[in-house]
Amino acid sequence: MVHQEIRQKFLDYFVAHGHTVVPSSSLVPSGDESVLLTTAGMQQFKPYMLGEADALTDFGNTRLTSIQKCFRTSDIDAVGDEHHHTFFEMLGNFSVGDPKDSDGVGAGYFKEEAIPLAWNFLTGELGLDPKRIHVSIFAGGEGIPKDWEAKKIWEREAPGIKIQQYGKEDNFWGPPATAGPCGPCSEIIYTLPSGLETELWNLVFMEYYKGERGKPAKSEAIRRARHNAKALGGYTKLKQKNIDTGMGLERLALILQEKETVFETDLFAPIVAEIDKIAKVDGRGDPRSLRIIADHIRGAVFLIADGVQPLNVGRGYVLRRILRRAILHGRLLDISGYFLLEPAKKVITLYREVYPELDKKEKEILAVVEEEEQKFGKTLNQGLKQLEKTLRGPQGKLVDAFVLYDTYGFPLELTKEIAQARGLTVNEKEFERKLEEQRERARSAQKEAKAASDEEIAPQHTAAHLLNAALRTVLGPQVHQAGQHLEVGRFRHDFTFGRKLTDEELKRAEALVNKKIKEDLPVVKAEVSLEEAKKLGAEAVFTEKYQGLEKVTLYHVGDPLTGSGQVFSKELCAGPHVAQTSELGRFEIIKEEAAGAGIRRIYARAIT
Template identity: 45%
Template sequence: MPPPQSTDDIRQAYLDFFRSKDHTVIPGASLIPENDPTVLFTTAGMHPLVPYLLGESHPGGNRLTDCQRCVRTQDIDEVGDSSHLTMFEMLGNWSLGDYFKEGAIQMSYEFLTTVLEIPVHHLAVTCFVGDSDAPKDEEAATIWMNLGIPEDRIGFLPKKDNWWGPAGQTGPCGPDTEMFYWIGQGEPHGNPAENDSDWMEIWNDVFMQYDKQDDGSFVPLAQQNVDTGMGLERVAAVMQGVKNVYETDRMKPIVEKVESGKGKEERDTIKHVRIVTDHIKAATFIIADGARPSNVDQGYVLRKLIRRAIRSAKQLDIETSGQFCATIAKEVVAQYGHIYGHIRDQEKLIADVFAQEEQQFAKTLQAGMRQIEKVIAAVQGNTISGDDAFHLYDTYGFPLELTREIAAEQGLAIDEDAFHKAFEHHQELSRQGAEQKFSGGLADHSSETTKLHTATHLLNAALRTVLGDHVYQKGSNITKERLRFDFSHDEKMTNEQRQAVERLVNDAIEKDLPISFHVTDVEGAKKEGAIGVFDDRYASEVKVYVIGEGKDVFSKEICGGPHVARTGMLGSFTLKKEESSSSGVRRIKATVQGGPAEITVAKEVESGKWREERE
């Protein structure tokens, strides 16, 4: 049987391989993290699994595998080269206290050389070089050599290259080993530590074996975990023998759709074609997962992606009258809808969001034209300042090329050095913002956020009681100060409805109801009446959190946790604000105050025992 070549076949081969190695295939999570204020998007396959990497039991067991859609925005301005993508698919496998270095490396090697049939001499690896915190990872290097990787193909690199974590200032972390494929000229030689431009990273095995302490020291973890990630698009490029990810079988039709409308044939247009392709693909998935263009958080990134795509389309002389983005998004759905059914099911909504944003941006560009006229009128001498040029770029979406063209018509130049300095400063601020968003850890399970997480369940149940069973959670965001809860409802709530919801939640808190969870299958959860989305996001087994017991069950939801052990720990609940989030979706902001500073969390009960106690 020949090795898999298509993107779909590689994805399936990976999942089948690890299923044969006793891994449970779990569904990917949404791009919008639930109940996690520390990141805007799901950035890696391990992101939704952090509670389990920290020791919580997973319903699927201690060997897991999946394909996770991811969005990374730190290098958004680098998109357009051959390797950077905003949204990509990450194949991953995990060991939660099961196998460690030897098992992980052996399976990685077997998949690469036996399933994909990549010749060993086209592969190289890197390992951690060691420092004052942790020793050189000779163990991983020895395992690779014993499998058949020559010693000269094994490089050693420092923490910035071969170490993961911790996500915040403290927590799980450890060395990693990375696998590379030869993309240089001639016969493969050396390793990525010597000539990294000739090698493309395709897989990363992270060995979480240390716990960084408050004093900066590293102590061994009680449970050693493995977290791996393989970029599907990069591996597809390798297997299909193409030079970059945009030429792979699922990306190329989108590229061709963009190119079919362009009016320029110059070679320098390729970057703009790739930006349009990448950004509209990413935006399509982000919209389908619940975000809408706005000026904050995920909505801000989404708006930036759409507007950068439109700016690049204009550089290609493509008409962007209101339907261009939707046309490209339709091709994205055609390529990925059979795998990600939720984008196919929301195709019309996605098109509507793109059209509205495209039309709104056209008005912004008109305002920008008026602004550039003011800038030109105010110029002293014959040069537009870099700050003015950047303001036009950042605020009105004017690419430097367009400002340069308009300036030239007036006999003016632009201080492009100053523009690029302002641009680099903006990039650095964006990266710092992303790092600060990330620095709290991939899942902040402090006492306050755990209380607020439980409060969202109480709020959801109360809303369904007051407004009706059409209410379902559409999104959630929690900080240490407040919860934000989006739910399906067409009308503004009345004051009486708000008061009734608040009263129901506080009644449940005053009753000090017990909270527990049990593990069951999806069908079992449905039969119990548990609230859930019930699409393809759930694994075969799920956790059902129950607030209350006997006849006093207040809430029953599928959830990953954690939650407080009793509702009385929440103190008091206050509904601060209710407003529109988007069409057909309302948003509530609320707080909890009081309750103990130190909490205990809800514990698992056996599913059968839970039913016996409540029947």
């Protein structure tokens, strides 16, 4: 059964059982700073499970189903074996809210319906052998009782089925961050022909909330839940019961296509074959390196499509790390030149029907991959020589990884991986010490450079806001500020973008800024909550620094109170700024250049 048919069977089954199909959300969680990337199907439904949003209003239903794009960074180092991968697709069905009562109130469902739905799909719709399936339930712990209800339902629906009981470590799901909805779960486990067991489908009975000690609740709904609910070993009962299930498409494809590894399924095989062809190893190359490249380029394509750019922090570092790891393993397969573009194209071809955004963003995806490969490729050979020299050096069993990171751009994890293969260990404490020293030097340099007065740099600061908004208008909403330096008479603006701007794009951005200057728009300062700023679509760099503040400063270019649609720019910022855009006089872009992989830099000025 090909992957397209598996997808359709799953969605059709749940639609037939009253569910509404919800498209996958982005790999970059919207409005949720608690997680780096989307790791589960339930993340986009979290507000509904907490009672903060109404599923009936937004989806017209409380029974929902989706195939969600997910990425788990915890599996990066494990990729290379027969089963682990970073990017995956999660088949899920969800119920938001309590089941119907005798008086007809409620429209959701809980264990009584969730367990039969899963069992009948696997054994009925897909025809899996019931004898190969066993399940597990929550044995109880930390004040939460054993799941007798799930046990009874399984015994009724699947007489004679093997039921194992485990504690919180194995049979209590979530939350993916330090706080959020969670609950006991029931795992459906399938025994492969080889005798290996694989966890196929996880049914989570989401009825608890775990909060962070000492931290304020993020919403009135959660505050009420904490106040009114009975605490159970650090957990509180949610005001409603929810169902959250997740089944990996890749594992299901492995079973239905009767393959030994996920990399042999039609979700991976064409990508592996493309790499094999480039490496000219005719199936004889190191399977670990082939799998790592296939997985990492697949994950990279989807991350870039969802707006992630290679950086040295956060999500951008995840992307940079997997791209550079793929490049390194290309060298280990004796691929001498740049090679990632063809596997990237194969990923887009393989998934374009399911995810049309890959088609729309193909040029951008390939440009980011190409630039990162060229940037790292130039120093890779030198870096490998230096690494070899370092590994053979007199340091003993501890390897100093900082020079490789600082000079050659080697991610710490790559050095650790290669050193480990030689029986050596990276001196991580020394690495962190040198990295902090470097950061402190940078902070000192910034303090020394801050000589200009507020009045002198205000025009350049406002011009930088106008430029940022103009670039997002001309190039697209995936563009975000990545850094800025203000001086008297000019400024530097760094932003996320995967290629060099054309002369036409630069002219359009410059013209748009000058247009807004001539419109004499007011620059309005407002004190708002962080949540309100996010709802307004405000731009910000490193929003983590704002967490915990009751109020943040938001600058609008264009008066938000006029209702005339004049607002051109909205950014979280401490100032200073001019009062009206006409004070800028004229705007000019001086030059544009690369500032790093996936980062462009513009030097510009407001001529007052």
